Amino acid sequence: MNTLKPKILLVENDQAILQLMEILLKNMGYEPVLVENGIDALQLVRREPPAMILLDIMMTPISGWEFLERLRSEPAHKEIPVILFTASTTVMERMAQMNDPRLGILHKPVTPSELKRSIEQYLL
Template sequence: MTGQILVIDDDEKILRIFNLLIKSFGYSPVLVNDPVKGLEMLRENPPSLILLDLMMSPMNGLQFLDERRKIPGALKVPVVILSAWRLNDEELAPYADSIAEVVVKPVEPARLKEVIARHTG
């Protein structure tokens, strides 16, 4: 693992903010606005952590998690869901092996730093 944080979100404003924050926390952000591209990045150069939005297209975050299971070794990379879309326990249950934590947006910078530190060792 590398100290790289892969951020997958289709909102360019969110990506710019997370880029600045993650750099200020001492990590290397890798920003992707398309979940399909995120899967490619995961195959090519697995990050230390994935921050994943749920409401995206052409693939949403849950579909990303389904596809991620098909990539050898990908389940070793923790995924933190960062989304305004709130999932209930029933919706999250099929992804229990795929999600390290769920954080509801908006997230305060100090909370984001804490979450990243917790899941990157």
């Protein structure tokens, strides 16, 4: 059964949010994979690509944007849907410039139903 669950990678450096999202995503029937930074996340994607990535922007050592650039530079991972999961308001412009149909955004904080709706919209 486990193999049928879509794997969702969450890249987020806030522990409290990681813990919450793990429960929420599990409840929604997904298999959450939790990573605290972009470097680890890239390695994980290369090892076993997820069905979707939820990506925080303000992270160290590499920001969400840098992670996204490196991810999209690898042809194998161009198609993975990414939802920016951020508290920042200044991302819209940059998003518009990227013109990536597989890129969405969720503004923190979100309700579980908003999260679910958004994931369902972008999940392949």
